[in-house]
Amino acid sequence: MSSVLRVEGGKPLHGTISVRGAKNFVPKAMVASLLGETPTVLRNVPQIRDVDVVNELLTAHGVKVSYDQGAGILELDPSSVELAARSDIDALSGSSRIPILFCGPLLHRLGEAFIPELGGCNLGGRPIDYHLETLRRFGASVDKRPEGVYITAPRGLHGTVIELPYPSVGATEQTLLTAVQAEGITTLEGAAVEPEIMDLINVLQKMGAVISVDIDRTIRIEGVEKLKGVVHTALPDRIEAASWGAAALATHGDLFVQGAEQPDMTTFLNTFRKVGGEFEVKDDGIRFYHPGGKLKPIVLETNVHPGFMTDWQQPLVVALTQAEGLSLVHETVYENRFGFVNALRKMGANIQLYKECVGGVPCRFGQRNFLHSAVIQGPTPLHAADITVPDLRGGFSHLIAALAAEGVSHVAGIDMISRGYEHFLSKLRRLNASVEYVGQD
Incomplete structure (x- = not known):
């Protein structure tokens, strides 16, 4: 048995939340x-x-x-x-x-x-x-x-x-x-x-x-x-900070992540800006916001540090469904990282998965029959749906999608997110999100 979260989407996130030490450390x-x-x-x-x-x-x-x-x-x-x-x-x-x-x-x-x-x-x-x-x-x-x-x-x-x-x-x-x-x-x-x-x-x-x-x-x-x-x-959690940044972008929001630090997020911040998001680095955190206008498609390849972190990929893909044009995402770290896109498709996203390496750079999964590349055609309005969390990072991406979608979604298996995101429900409420537990699946 796991909890089900009712999410009323279509509202920009705005406000201040904080991150503490890194789950991966x-x-x-x-x-x-x-x-x-x-x-x-x-x-x-x-x-x-x-x-x-x-x-x-x-x-x-x-x-x-x-x-x-x-x-x-x-x-x-x-x-x-x-x-x-x-x-x-x-x-x-x-x-x-x-x-x-x-x-x-x-x-x-x-x-x-x-x-x-x-x-x-x-x-x-x-x-x-x-x-x-x-x-x-x-x-x-x-x-x-x-x-x-x-x-x-x-x-x-x-x-x-x-x-x-x-x-x-x-x-x-x-x-x-x-x-x-x-x-x-x-x-x-x-x-x-x-x-x-x-x-x-x-x-x-x-x-x-x-x-x-x-x-x-x-x-x-x-x-x-x-x-x-x-x-x-402990150093701050750069994955959680980037996840909240992607949530701000996907919902046309504006939020300040207290405790986030620039040095270990350089690659994410560059990509965030290329997509069309904006940020301000302050002494005690980073402000992430959607400045208005259209989001831009990108070609993205995950990699080990100092490359674009695989755990940043999933939340950003939600925002890419709203970019004007064709985005290419090549996952080179985990071969089965795109399991979360099924829920995004259910919500209206146009995402195709391929076994071939997209973007022109072959990787170790290219000849091994894994669906490790994604082509995202946007923008596609997201609509509410009943979905189930597949894993920790994919689950937070589902949550972002539900927050961005018009209507009321029910997200099952939400407890898995607590493995790596501290007090995520109370943080969402501080950002004026409409979320509440409604039972168990």
């Missing part, structure tokens, strides 16, 4: 706290489901958790880490993909780890096999069983050389969390260098790790014997 920093011998304090922590899941997992492993939700301050004391009871881990099985990142820290602290079947958004291949192979490279022993994966390190963990075929964020995080206390030097080639990765490196360095990042995406980690707890303020 805070849970990983929480896992990193396991490595310290003293407590870690994280600031600017958002109230989202993913944070709750990691708090529950840490508590199950003996970490003392103190969370001031209003202030966004989380204190984690790992001095009594222990192996969690199977029943406690099983209760959280399927809630998140974060548990796989517990492996390295637990191997260092306890010499063993258990990982249940993992959940998360179904965006395409995110197999844990690469994570497990990475752990084997460090010297871990991996035992797959029906109930999950048992991992031990009978001879300890040792530095290694890892070459990533693609700059995977998850694989980079796994390597960092395992390498910082592995004996010797680890070299990671082809690493992801997203801002959230760099902030995780900041945390680990503050804890006592020795990590260098080269311009060719090579990260070198010198293992150390001990790490300590730290105090760290």
